Amino acid sequence: MSPAKSVVISCAGIGSRLGLGLTKALVQINGRSLISWQLELFKDVEDLRIVIGFQANDIIEEVRKYRDDVTFVFNHRYFETKTGASFFLGARHANEFVLEWDGDLLVHPDDVKMILATEGEFLCYSEKTSDDAVFVKVDEEDNVLSFSREYGDYEWTGPACMCKKHLTYSSQNVFNMFEPLLPMKGIKVRAYDIDTYDDYQRVSSIVKDW
Numbered sequence: 001m002s003p004a005k006s007v008v009i010s011c012a013g014i015g016s017r018l019g020l021g022l023t024k025a026l027v028q029i030n031g032r033s034l035i036s037w038q039l040e041l042f043k044d045v046e047d048l049r050i051v052i053g054f055q056a057n058d059i060i061e062e063v064r065k066y067r068d069d070v071t072f073v074f075n076h077r078y079f080e081t082k083t084g085a086s087f088f089l090g091a092r093h094a095n096e097f098v099l100e101w102d103g104d105l106l107v108h109p110d111d112v113k114m115i116l117a118t119e120g121e122f123l124c125y126s127e128k129t130s131d132d133a134v135f136v137k138v139d140e141e142d143n144v145l146s147f148s149r150e151y152g153d154y155e156w157t158g159p160a161c162m163c164k165k166h167l168t169y170s171s172q173n174v175f176n177m178f179e180p181l182l183p184m185k186g187i188k189v190r191a192y193d194i195d196t197y198d199d200y201q202r203v204s205s206i207v208k209d210w
Contacts, residue, residue, distance in 0.1 A: 004097055005116070005161070007045045008090035009038060010174070011103035012053030012078035023055045024104040024194060026062060029204050034194070035059065037207070038101070039066045041112045047071070047095055051086040053078025077171075084170030084177045091164055097121075098167075100160045100174055106203060107159070108190035109210055115159060115189065122161050123184050125154040126191040130199050134175060136186070144186040147175045157191035 011025040025035040035050075042048055049071045052059050056074065063070055075086045083102055091098040099115070107115070107124075115124065123144045125136045135152025137145045147156055156175055170177040178184070192203045 004095045005045075005099055006047040006049060006091070006094035006097070007042055007099045007101060008049045008051060008073075008087055008094060009035075009042075009101045009103055010051045010075075010083045010086035010090065011035065011059055012051050012056075012075040012081075012086045013083070013103065014054045014079070023059065025059050026055065027194070027200065029106075029200075029207060033062050034104070034106070035062055036066055037106060038103075039063065041107070041109060045116070049073055049090045049094060051075050051090040053086075081171040083174040084172050087174050087177070088167055088169045091162075091167055094164060096164055098162055098164055100158055100162065102158050102174070102193070104194040105158055106192050106194075106207060107157075111189040111191070115161070115187070118161070118187065120161070121163055121166070121181075121184060122187050123178065124157065124159050124187050124189045124191060126157045126189055128155040129191075129202070130155065130157075130193040131196045133193075134173070138186050139183070142186045142188070143183040145183050147179060154188065155193075157189075157193050159191075 027034050051073045053075045073090045087100045134156040135148045136154050136156045137152045194200050
């Protein structure tokens with residue numbers, strides 16, 4: 001893995017669609033918090049930044065059970081902004097290349113290793129798995145051409161690796177920030193978003209095999 005790559009996990013949101021009354025980072029997946037699963041996947045990442053807002057103190061307390069060298073970044077406008085704002089804030093003082101990771105995302109450990117070892121800019125996508133999907137259209141060379149709420153070849157799940165100088169502030173979703181940069185290199189991964197309670201139950205079953 002390039003030493004110049006930071007990882008930014010966006011955990012500022014309320015997680016209202018999940019309906020568990022918790023920010024998604026603290027949701028229990030098979031007896032462990034979602035953020036603890038992510039921290040394990042990134043145990044070898046030197047510069048790890050976590051963007052917090054809702055239930056910020058609880059997230060800090062949970063993360064510090066596992067690591068004491070994480071940089072916490074506040075998105076104080078978490079109630080009115082989405083992941084685009086959190087990623088921009090988290091990336092602002094990061095290294096040249098920044099890996100964007102949503103706080104509700106789990107990726108197969110083998111694919112995480114591949115993502116961390118891949119140089120340059122890219123977007124990741126997966127087979128459709130979640131209930132409330134954003135889709136991507138890709139060409140025959142796996143370049144991502146567009147995002148859509150209606151149709152596409154695969155599901156946009158993230159993560160994405162971006163050069164910091166290409167990022168511009170967006171109060172919307174992180175994929176809205178990337179739209180002006182398309183087409184971009186795409187990589188298919190085994191990734192699972194947790195947006196709804198059905199997603200939550202499905203992911204709990206999937207990670208048992210990991």
